[in-house]
Amino acid sequence: MEDSKKIEEFEAKIAAGQKIEPKDWMPEAYRKQLIRMMSQHAHSEIVGMLPEGNWITRAPSLRRKAILLAKVQDEAGHGLYLYSATETLGIDRTELLSQLHTGKAKYSSIFNYPTLTWADIGAIGWLVDGAAIMNQTALARGSYGPYSRAMVRICKEESFHNRQGYEIMMHLAQGTPEQKEMAQDALNRWWWPAIMMLGPSDDQSPNSEQLMRWKVKMESNDAIRQRFIDRTVPQAEFIGLTIPDKDLKFDAATGHYTHGPINWEEFFEVIKGNGPCNAKRLKARTDADKKGRWVREAAVAYAAKREKEKLIA
Amino acid sequence: MSDTQWPLWEVFVQANPGIPHKHVGNVHAADAEMAIQNARDVYTRRSEGISIWVVPAAAISASSPEDQGAFFEPSNDKPYRHPTFYKIPEGVKYL
Amino acid sequence: MTLEQAKFEYLLRLGDSSLIIGHRLSEWCGHGPILEEDIALINIALDFVGNATSLLTYAAQVEGKGRTEDDLAYLRNERDYRNLLLTEQPNGDYAMTIARQFLYDVYTYFLYEELKNSKDETIAAIAVKSHKEITYHLRHTTEWMYRLGDGTEESHQRLQNGLNELWMFTSDLFDMDEVDAILIKAGIAPDLNKIKEAWEKRVKEVVAEATLQLPTSIAKQKGSREGKHTEHLGYLLAEMQYLPRTYPTAKW
Ligand SMILES: [Fe+2]
Ligand SMILES: [Fe+2]
Ligand SMILES: [Fe+2]
Numbered sequence: 039m040e041d042s043k044k045i046e047e048f049e050a051k052i053a054a055g056q057k058i059e060p061k062d063w064m065p066e067a068y069r070k071q072l073i074r075m076m077s078q079h080a081h082s083e084i085v086g087m088l089p090e091g092n093w094i095t096r097a098p099s100l101r102r103k104a105i106l107l108a109k110v111q112d113e114a115g116h117g118l119y120l121y122s123a124t125e126t127l128g129i130d131r132t133e134l135l136s137q138l139h140t141g142k143a144k145y146s147s148i149f150n151y152p153t154l155t156w157a158d159i160g161a162i163g164w165l166v167d168g169a170a171i172m173n174q175t176a177l178a179r180g181s182y183g184p185y186s187r188a189m190v191r192i193c194k195e196e197s198f199h200n201r202q203g204y205e206i207m208m209h210l211a212q213g214t215p216e217q218k219e220m221a222q223d224a225l226n227r228w229w230w231p232a233i234m235m236l237g238p239s240d241d242q243s244p245n246s247e248q249l250m251r252w253k254v255k256m257e258s259n260d261a262i263r264q265r266f267i268d269r270t271v272p273q274a275e276f277i278g279l280t281i282p283d284k285d286l287k288f289d290a291a292t293g294h295y296t297h298g299p300i301n302w303e304e305f306f307e308v309i310k311g312n313g314p315c316n317a318k319r320l321k322a323r324t325d326a327d328k329k330g331r332w333v334r335e336a337a338v339a340y341a342a343k344r345e346k347e348k349l350i351a
Numbered sequence: 352m353s354d355t356q357w358p359l360w361e362v363f364v365q366a367n368p369g370i371p372h373k374h375v376g377n378v379h380a381a382d383a384e385m386a387i388q389n390a391r392d393v394y395t396r397r398s399e400g401i402s403i404w405v406v407p408a409a410a411i412s413a414s415s416p417e418d419q420g421a422f423f424e425p426s427n428d429k430p431y432r433h434p435t436f437y438k439i440p441e442g443v444k445y446l
Numbered sequence: 447m448t449l450e451q452a453k454f455e456y457l458l459r460l461g462d463s464s465l466i467i468g469h470r471l472s473e474w475c476g477h478g479p480i481l482e483e484d485i486a487l488i489n490i491a492l493d494f495v496g497n498a499t500s501l502l503t504y505a506a507q508v509e510g511k512g513r514t515e516d517d518l519a520y521l522r523n524e525r526d527y528r529n530l531l532l533t534e535q536p537n538g539d540y541a542m543t544i545a546r547q548f549l550y551d552v553y554t555y556f557l558y559e560e561l562k563n564s565k566d567e568t569i570a571a572i573a574v575k576s577h578k579e580i581t582y583h584l585r586h587t588t589e590w591m592y593r594l595g596d597g598t599e600e601s602h603q604r605l606q607n608g609l610n611e612l613w614m615f616t617s618d619l620f621d622m623d624e625v626d627a628i629l630i631k632a633g634i635a636p637d638l639n640k641i642k643e644a645w646e647k648r649v650k651e652v653v654a655e656a657t658l659q660l661p662t663s664i665a666k667q668k669g670s671r672e673g674k675h676t677e678h679l680g681y682l683l684a685e686m687q688y689l690p691r692t693y694p695t696a697k698w
Binding site for chain 2: 059061062063111112115118119122125130131132135188195331334335337338340341344
């Protein structure tokens, strides 16, 4: 079968709403794009553990400590589901991690911002997980079976993340004047990065059309962003916090909020590696990898010894 | 020794007594005991299971998509394997 | 000392140890040797935070002075903390963490097994729940003792170093005073000499199986019962308690 016929069949399958499974034929561009997206997503979950993990030892109550631990653990789990799903495309985790460690693979821009106060933990759950959910529920309908199934599982776990973040913000916003100030400050710092993490405007993403047809991308970045803003603004108002965008207006005619200009220059700088914490995050990951190496080797050596014993016995 | 993230194990979880183990995903682990523990921590954090199986991913052989026609279509024309194929007069019970 | 006072003191010992070792384990979050192990360590840390919460909640209730579990966790000073010295020792490398966890897990495994029969119903109920968790912890750390002890030369050496360094804090585990005497008599807590026997036996077995040497150091550090800690605890508490201390009227 020549390639054009295969592509035709492949696209017909997707158009009919069927999933593509690991052993099915797929265009090389599809495989490559998925590896790029899925590993980027996996890396984001793992790097995303760092800014929040930063506050586990300082969580202000036993309840908050347990919740945050469980939340960050979920993110580790998400990373694991996603690495596993990516591995079905014929690339192993060692390789994926080395792409992260050498800077060849990217992860979400958002995790290159610092968590300066406890309120940042609220802001991350509320805004960052909130924005991620918008994206992930769309991706759960994507065409690649393992990715879509991982997304379904992840989405189920995400809503608790979102809620615990909002709950933190709510307590702060209704707390002492200092706490309220802390909450507003966190919103001020995280709002725009959260808006930006959903990706550049669609006119700046060149191969969107094909990716949409292949159901690798399900919705435009701008559409997801709009939905995120529409849902989040009233949540901020409800707890008496102000979105740091003086141009933000509700347009009664469209039923949507319009927002001020996004500083894409900042976004691309952070993506390039020039955000406040890029170096720190990457170093934390490579350090963990280096320090873990002898542990991984020991476990392999031990397992090999036991296998040998079994053979002799 | 070259660095490794350990071999891959496929994970099957039984959600409740009496129902089959279902494939849920995989984990990396150096040995079977570790694979079971890792699977427990990754896939049953929200009480999703009561029993876990792990199988080295390398030990699984699968049919391939090209075999789909030869393998599975022949059974499509054997409707007599399904109980709905048979018409039973009204009034006959427990059949 | 009244029975209630002894009980309060004893609950702090148990609860503080869980809280502090859970804190140490949580420091690994995001920095573990492999993703799967990161998840495992957080799971164990989470069990400890849960256990500490139950114990400190009950301690506050027994004390009857209107304090909450968070007051006890966040507003007591170094000298009022009753956690075992072993639990506050820094993580070090992964082998050090495993050695610390193993020595502690064997201890709590036998201790909580006895506490399941405590005449105090609340303590017994907490112990029943915790013992299931501990059984899993011990299985996890024991496996790692074997893997590291009998893995590579490097892992063997690191684990041996870890054991050697921590050994001096193990006599603290079995230190008994008036609190124990009162509670043993009331059938609420077990005699730690009995726990010690079981502990020594199990530790010896696993250490041998892991091809390690039982440390011979005779250095013995005690003091947790009176809140005489190592220098590490102060830093840990400073970090853990800073928010509630900085904003005393705030609710979180
Ligand atoms: Fe996430
Ligand atoms: Fe996630
Ligand atoms: Fe999340």
